Amino acid sequence: MPSITAIIVAAGKGTRMQAEVPKQYLLLKDKPILARTLQVFDSSPLVNNIILVVSPGDEDYCRRKIIEPYNFQKVSKVIPGGLERQESVYNGLHALPNDCTYVVVHDGVRPFLTLSLLEQVIKAARELGAAVAAVPVKDTIKIAGPDGYVESTPERKRIWAVQTPQVFRRDLIVSAYKKAFTKGIVATDDSTLVEEAGFKVKLILGDYQNIKITTWEDFWLAETILERRQTCDRV
Numbered sequence: 001m002p003s004i005t006a007i008i009v010a011a012g013k014g015t016r017m018q019a020e021v022p023k024q025y026l027l028l029k030d031k032p033i034l035a036r037t038l039q040v041f042d043s044s045p046l047v048n049n050i051i052l053v054v055s056p057g058d059e060d061y062c063r064r065k066i067i068e069p070y071n072f073q074k075v076s077k078v079i080p081g082g083l084e085r086q087e088s089v090y091n092g093l094h095a096l097p098n099d100c101t102y103v104v105v106h107d108g109v110r111p112f113l114t115l116s117l118l119e120q121v122i123k124a125a126r127e128l129g130a131a132v133a134a135v136p137v138k139d140t141i142k143i144a145g146p147d148g149y150v151e152s153t154p155e156r157k158r159i160w161a162v163q164t165p166q167v168f169r170r171d172l173i174v175s176a177y178k179k180a181f182t183k184g185i186v187a188t189d190d191s192t193l194v195e196e197a198g199f200k201v202k203l204i205l206g207d208y209q210n211i212k213i214t215t216w217e218d219f220w221l222a223e224t225i226l227e228r229r230q231t232c233d234r235v
């Protein structure tokens, strides 16, 4: 069996949300968003260990308020992140255990990942080297020119909104990040760097409920998703 490490990035400031605390620590019902996310990985039989990447200075807070109270067993390291998400992931890659063969990268603020989707993305990455969750877009997308006029309208059926988890063979993601670092390539997700390094990445049908909590609208939607899930669990 491969050894699989999950890097959970939670070192963001939440500037678009402007909450009183960084959004990963906000309570969704009675539980911090980050704890809900970690719960999925801690309970997955496929994940061997978790590296939690947090804002420099938040390490103890996370141990005391998130890891200990919820008794997470698989968080092997809590490490400081960087100014951008990409740096935070890079720090996580430097902290991988020696025996790790596959890396799962996931946003700390995507708490509705299901075990089933996680399993599907890992399975595909084990077969193909690199796989990411994504959903077909529902809106029509326009490419804007610098003047604010429409430049082009790409064919919707080829456009996917990418999510996390993003799963890679260790050597692929490590070499992609090293190359990006050397060449100064900046991207908003991990797949882009792996693509830029010349590797093929498989899209796996994700889940529209696997939202990233970015703004208050997402938070309100998250409350509704949670309510519906809890109602479904009760019936």
Ligand SMILES: Nc1ccn([C@@H]2O[C@H](COP(=O)(O)OP(=O)(O)OP(=O)(O)O)[C@@H](O)[C@H]2O)c(=O)n1
Residues within 6 Å of the ligand: 009, 010, 011, 012, 013, 014, 015, 016, 017, 024, 053, 081, 082, 083, 084, 085, 086, 088, 089, 107, 108, 109, 110, 212, 213, 214
């Ligand atoms: N320097 C950073 C920036 C982001 N993240 C993490 O990457 C995920 C996705 O980022 P995003 O939603 O953009 O979070 P923030 O950076 O906190 O939000 P904003 O861009 O609004 O400041 C989050 O779990 C966030 O904590 C990180 O680990 N390190």
Ligand SMILES: C[C@](O)(CO)[C@H](O)COP(=O)(O)O
Residues within 6 Å of the ligand: 085, 107, 161, 162, 163, 164, 188, 189, 190, 212, 214
């Ligand atoms: C990685 C990601 O969640 C995929 O959708 C997204 O690109 C993160 O972007 P952000 O600007 O850091 O929110």
